[in-house]
Amino acid sequence: MFEGIKNKFSNLFKKLPAGSEIIRRDEVESTITNILLEADVDYDTAQNITQRLDRKIVKSGRKIEMELVKEYLKETINEVLGEIPPADDILNVSKKPYVILFLGINGTGKTTTISKVANYLRKNGRRVVLAASDTFRAGAIEQISILGSNLGVNVIKHTAGSDPSAVAFDAIEHAKARDIDYVLVDSAGRMQTNKNLIDEMKKIKRVAKPDLTVMVLDSMIGQDAYNQAEVFMNEIKFDSVVLTKLDTDARGGAVLTIVHQLKKPVLFLGTGQGFDDLIKFDANWYIDKIIP
Ligand SMILES: Nc1nc2c(ncn2[C@@H]2O[C@H](COP(=O)(O)OP(=O)(O)OP(=O)(O)O)[C@@H](O)[C@H]2O)c(=O)[nH]1
Ligand SMILES: [Mg+2]
Incomplete structure (x- = not known):
């Protein structure tokens, strides 16, 4: 499941060995946008995710490691998914039937x-x-x-x-x-x-x-x-x-x-x-x- 998107992110984050810093922020971001679009995320949502990601990257200064970009990306997606309350637990209902x-x-x-x-x-x-x-x-x-x-x-x-x-x-x-x-x-x-x-x-x-x-x-x-x-x-x-x-x-x-x-x-x-x-x-x- 999700092999395509997973492999693309895996390649992106493998590109630079641990400890090295990213050089072109815009390149990393456009790669991430493309991975999202290719995984069927719509354009608005993909843009929204990369913009939020960019704000986190900018905030943390000019020297940033790929490992940190990955953490920020996870954090951003978590924020997007957290913007609406999760679905109700259908096992935990008070009405019958x-x-x-x-x-x-x-x-x-x-x-x-x-x-x-x-x-x-x-x-x-x-x-x-x-x-x-x-x-x-x-x-x-x-x-x-x-x-x-x-x-x-x-x-x-x-x-x-x-x-x-x-x-x-x-x-x-x-x-x-x-x-x-x-x-x-x-x-x-x-x-x-x-x-x-x-x-x-x-x-x-x-x-x-x-x-x-x-x-x-x-x-x-x-x-x-x-x-x-x-x-x-x-x-x-x-x-x-x-x-x-x-x-x-x-x-x-x-x-x-x-x-x-x-x-x-x-x-x-x-x-x-x-x-x-x-x-x-x-x-x-x-x-x-x-x-x-
Ligand atoms: N591989 C796979 N096939 C699924 C999945 N869910 C449903 N299918 C298949 O999709 C086909 C249609 O599924 P149905 O449950 O009959 O779809 P439906 O929405 O009830 O269709 P209608 O009654 O015609 O409106 C069937 O061949 C299912 O076996 C799934 O998660 N994975
Ligand atoms: Mg049916």
Whole structure:
């Protein structure tokens, strides 16, 4: 994971042996900007990071070692990630059932993520039910039913084409009647038109009143992930983001763009197709992964 960005930073910081000073500040900074851009960090965020870094370098005087630049870079990224509060701990909630709605464009990994989150909750001793609220895509109900049965988790479903909000509503009633802790609501990623999709999401939100709305974004599409989220955000409020497919050659910089531009925390990272391929996002872990 994050091999590209990690190797580039590693090469940059290896260039000068320990103890030697950097000679061209501007060169180091433009290299860092490029590494960030190549890792799918958007231009504004990359600039913001290098400007802050520059201020730290300038402040510490003219003679500066590469080792210190690295520490400053880590510090800067930590500041960027710390500008918004981290995502809520979904294990530590006071409402029952706690309803989580998963949104996103088709194929980003919503349904797979739901199965992983269900697995995570189950492993932590929580009771879960799934709502098969993607009633639009052929095969979606079957897909989530199979995942549910493999996990040993109940799936509330209606027939294909039925009202997604009604499915969510029933799943919540089911949870209330059976003392179930969490309802995870799936949703369609595509409908006849984008307007239909957005209207449907709004309706599910109105009816299910989710305690947490999670936007699922595919890290493989780089910059577009951010653009997609922005479109959604203007229409439907969401609380946090799950970034999927980080096990592929996705470059991982989207994390910084999401936090800096969308001002939303990253809740989980998806790192594969299996139930256990889910990592709870942590800023220090991320920084250590991208800067060796
Ligand atoms: N490698 C990898 N594949 C993933 C990950 N998350 C999801 N996928 C795959 O991406 C594809 C789409 O995943 P789904 O969970 O069906 O996506 P969705 O958002 O529910 O798609 P729609 O229901 O069509 O809107 C599947 O083949 C998943 O196995 C991940 O973290 N890593
Ligand atoms: Mg799906």
